[in-house]
Amino acid sequence: MKKIIVVVCLFVTLSIYGQEVNWLTFKDAVEMSKKEPRKIMVDVYTDWCGYCKVMDKNTFSNGYVAEYLNTSYYPVKFNAEQKEEILFNEKTYKFVAQGTRGFHELAAALLNGQLSYPSVVFLDEQIRIIHVQKGFLKPQPFDEIIKFIGGNHYKTESWQDWKANYNSPIAN
DSSP: OHHHHHHHHHHHHHHHHTOOOOOBOHHHHHHHHHHSOOEEEEEEEOTTOHHHHHIIIIITTSHHHHHHHHHHEEEEEEETTOOOOEEETTEEEOEEEETTEEEEHHHHHHTTTOOOSSEEEEEOTTSOEEEEEESOOOHHHHHHHHHHHHTTGGGTSOHHHHHHHOOOSSOO
């Protein structure tokens, strides 16, 4: 019996920690959401952003975070400096050259013109902005946010009330 328990615990641990976020393009997430409505979480990053890399390594690689994102959202990785045009809501968003870099118009639209990296944008099933979270977050506080929004708690409870009663499975 002890061997069975150990094997089950090992399997559960490996399945949680072996999870990776199944990143989608913005276009694919919108198309998938039309067929099977789900919230979209957009990680807005740049290649030069150090905290974006740390968030990838520590937060998005956390098994609990990855599993929840994959099952409750359509997760999107969006480079705010990508050159590829994106057609969304009958408007074409383009790259705007500025100085030595530039920005993508869709990133500016998602972030309300306040380009800050990393930023995470949460969209509802109708592709409307629910919340923009700016800055680096460790796995435990990020888990709280994705579950608050993903579970629709933001519609019925204050953040403070919900957070006071939620116990994340991720240790601080």
